[in-house]
Amino acid sequence: MPFDAVRLADAAAATGPDVVLAFAADAANAAVMRQALLVRAVETSLLDLFGKGKLHGTIHTCVGQELTGVTIGANMHRDDFITSNHRCHGHFIAATGNWRGLIDEIVGNVDGVCAGIGSSQHLYARNFMSNGQQGGLLPVAAGIALDRKHRGSDGIAISFMGEGTLGEGIFYETMNVDSLWSLPHLIVLENNFYSQSTPQAQSVAGSIAGRAAAFGLTVRESSTWNPAELATTAAAAMRDVRETGRPGFLVVRTYRLNPHSKGDDSRDAEELAWFGARDPLNVVLASNNAHRAHYEDLLREVEDHIQISLTKPRLSPTRYFTDKLPRTGSSGWTKVEAASHDTRYVQQ
Amino acid sequence: MQTAFPDRALTTPISEGAITGVGVGLAVAGNRPMVEIMFGDFMTLTVDQIVSNAAKFYHMYNQAVTCPVVVRTPMGGRRGYGPTHSQSLERLFLGIDNCLVLSPNALIDIPRQLGAIRRIETPAIVFENKVDYTMRPYKVPEYYKVEIGSAEFPTVAVRPERVEPTVTLVSYGGMSRILADALLRIFEETDLVPELIVPISLHPIDLGPIVESANRTGMLLAIEEGPTFAAFGAEVLAQVSEHAARPIQLGRVGAQPMPVPSVPELEDMALPSVGRVIETLRGMKKV
Numbered sequence: 110m111p112f113d114a115v116r117l118a119d120a121a122a123a124t125g126p127d128v129v130l131a132f133a134a135d136a137a138n139a140a141v142m143r144q145a146l147l148v149r150a151v152e153t154s155l156l157d158l159f160g161k162g163k164l165h166g167t168i169h170t171c172v173g174q175e176l177t178g179v180t181i182g183a184n185m186h187r188d189d190f191i192t193s194n195h196r197c198h199g200h201f202i203a204a205t206g207n208w209r210g211l212i213d214e215i216v217g218n219v220d221g222v223c224a225g226i227g228s229s230q231h232l233y234a235r236n237f238m239s240n241g242q243q244g245g246l247l248p249v250a251a252g253i254a255l256d257r258k259h260r261g262s263d264g265i266a267i268s269f270m271g272e273g274t275l276g277e278g279i280f281y282e283t284m285n286v287d288s289l290w291s292l293p294h295l296i297v298l299e300n301n302f303y304s305q306s307t308p309q310a311q312s313v314a315g316s317i318a319g320r321a322a323a324f325g326l327t328v329r330e331s332s333t334w335n336p337a338e339l340a341t342t343a344a345a346a347m348r349d350v351r352e353t354g355r356p357g358f359l360v361v362r363t364y365r366l367n368p369h370s371k372g373d374d375s376r377d378a379e380e381l382a383w384f385g386a387r388d389p390l391n392v393v394l395a396s397n398n399a400h401r402a403h404y405e406d407l408l409r410e411v412e413d414h415i416q417i418s419l420t421k422p423r424l425s426p427t428r429y430f431t432d433k434l435p436r437t438g439s440s441g442w443t444k445v446e447a448a449s450h451d452t453r454y455v456q457q
Numbered sequence: 458m459q460t461a462f463p464d465r466a467l468t469t470p471i472s473e474g475a476i477t478g479v480g481v482g483l484a485v486a487g488n489r490p491m492v493e494i495m496f497g498d499f500m501t502l503t504v505d506q507i508v509s510n511a512a513k514f515y516h517m518y519n520q521a522v523t524c525p526v527v528v529r530t531p532m533g534g535r536r537g538y539g540p541t542h543s544q545s546l547e548r549l550f551l552g553i554d555n556c557l558v559l560s561p562n563a564l565i566d567i568p569r570q571l572g573a574i575r576r577i578e579t580p581a582i583v584f585e586n587k588v589d590y591t592m593r594p595y596k597v598p599e600y601y602k603v604e605i606g607s608a609e610f611p612t613v614a615v616r617p618e619r620v621e622p623t624v625t626l627v628s629y630g631g632m633s634r635i636l637a638d639a640l641l642r643i644f645e646e647t648d649l650v651p652e653l654i655v656p657i658s659l660h661p662i663d664l665g666p667i668v669e670s671a672n673r674t675g676m677l678l679a680i681e682e683g684p685t686f687a688a689f690g691a692e693v694l695a696q697v698s699e700h701a702a703r704p705i706q707l708g709r710v711g712a713q714p715m716p717v718p719s720v721p722e723l724e725d726m727a728l729p730s731v732g733r734v735i736e737t738l739r740g741m742k743k744v
Contacts, residue, residue: 226516248475253483256486256487
């Protein structure tokens with residue numbers, strides 16, 4: 110097994126299938142499990158559709174990482190706002206539940222959540238926004254957090270980022286502002302150990318948690334391999350930010366079972382198999398009949414919607430090709446006084 | 458402002474990207490934020506927030522959200538601040554889809570120029586000129602008058618009152634005041650009667666007043682403080698060529714395409730001057 114996989118294995122080995130199965134069997138966790146399975150059903154169906162040449166553009170799926178998004182989604186309040194990145198499908202479903210609108214968006218029809226304009230990585234809803242840059246929405250989330258603070262709302266901003274974004278300076282600028290201004294902003298870092306195809310050992314120096322701690326954010330760590338601990342930790346992180354009005358940082362170790370996008374995977378096959386066998390949803394689907402039956406129902410439901418989605422019309426060009434820029438074009442002139450103010454002062 | 462609005466005028470760290478992004482977030486949440494970047498040279502650090510966020514949201518998210526964030530910043534040289542505090546980088550920000558670019562001037566009072574900014578529904582960058590902060594009131598030259606057009610961000614015209622103009626000068630921001638103060642000298646030294654057209658909206662361009670003037674004079678010179686390559690003047694010339702009713706003699710004056718030096722004599726030579734405008738006009742007349 111290659112070096113990186115061995116190192117990562119420490120994380121997964123700390124828990125075993127019993128921990129995952131106990132979580133899945135507890136009725137109190139049914140909603141989270143069902144939401145995670147829904148995300149997986151949508152993602153695998155989209156990959157399948159892509160393989161058949163039915164999708165235009167690209168997608169970045171979160172197969173293997175589903176529990177992070179749905180755990181956060183389970184603790185959201187009405188005034189919370191999520192910003193996300195290129196790998197946003199799971200986060201979107203967790204925040205909105207609108208998986209049909211997501212499929213329509215990616216298929217590219219007019220019923221998509223953004224009428225098909227943005228597709229996979231540019232989604233918007235009342236409480237959700239994703240964009241394709243690395244870290245570009247982090248300060249935007251800080252601005253939304255500032256809005257919530259000024260309004261005296263209990264809403265918080267939650268940003269998902271990958272550890273690949275640790276290379277972007279805007280992450281550090283944002284944490285500094287978050288902390289200085291005491292903004293209710295929770296940054297959730299999904300650490301899947303690869304930046305597209307670059308292993309973490311070649312892209313991240315020093316400590317990930319230490320970076321946020323240095324700015325005064327409250328740091329918590331968990332992983333998708335222990336769903337119960339993840340649920341407790343994520344709930345505590347969100348509650349803290351909500352109650353103290355201070356920023357937080359939650360690191361979730363996880364593993365992406367599919368390529369970054371589609372064909373760009375150079376990871377070791379043995380490593381992929383190792384993590385595939387320990388993937389929490391795979392473990393549940395292999396041993397929990399009720400969840401497996403539900404998952405099969407979900408796959409059928411998703412497939413039914415895809416068939417409908419493929420027949421829906423595209424957005425009209427007259428709707429798209431308009432803008433809100435102020436109108437130019439002068440008709441007539443008015444004589445006016447020249448500038449009357451004396452603006453002289455000593456500049457720095 | 459901080460005294461009057463302590464919770465709304467915020468002291469920020471030196472983080473152009475983050476504070477622009479915070480402005481974007483406030484705008485998305487329904488506020489009308491204004492971001493101030495102390496030197497326009499460092500607008501380069503705001504580009505991702507403007508290009509990939511603020512200017513994209515409205516279309517990308519199917520018109521579900523607007524982002525009326527205003528980013529204001531001073532540009533320009535003539536103060537000896539040297540290469541990284543004297544630039545006019547407007548051309549890097551012109552033509553970003555859905556992003557308004559405004560440049561006020563020291564010819565008329567600011568509320569007349571920028572009053573509509575309270576109503577915008579797109580992001581806007583406001584490029585001011587640091588020399589304009591030091592101006593006395595504008596004294597309109599004898600035989601000239603100042604008019605404004607009817608666009609939301611109106612074009613300003615400084616026109617001869619009694620005779621027909623014979624050359625159209627198009628400029629904006631700090632450079633426009635330098636020219637507006639020198640109209641009589643330009644007339645005396647070129648025998649051309651200049652009419653100065655000063656747009657406040659650089660993107661989109663309020664083309665009507667420019668073409669209307671060029672159609673009358675048949676000669677147009679665009680003058681800007683920054684270099685001319687792929688800049689505002691280039692766009693004006695291209696659009697006038699497309700839309701004028703007759704052939705127009707066209708020219709451009711701008712900065713030398715090199716960093717603005719701190720040495721006073723070299724800074725003067727690097728930036729456009731009234732002397733160079735006169736020289737260029739004389740050359741155009743001979744053709």
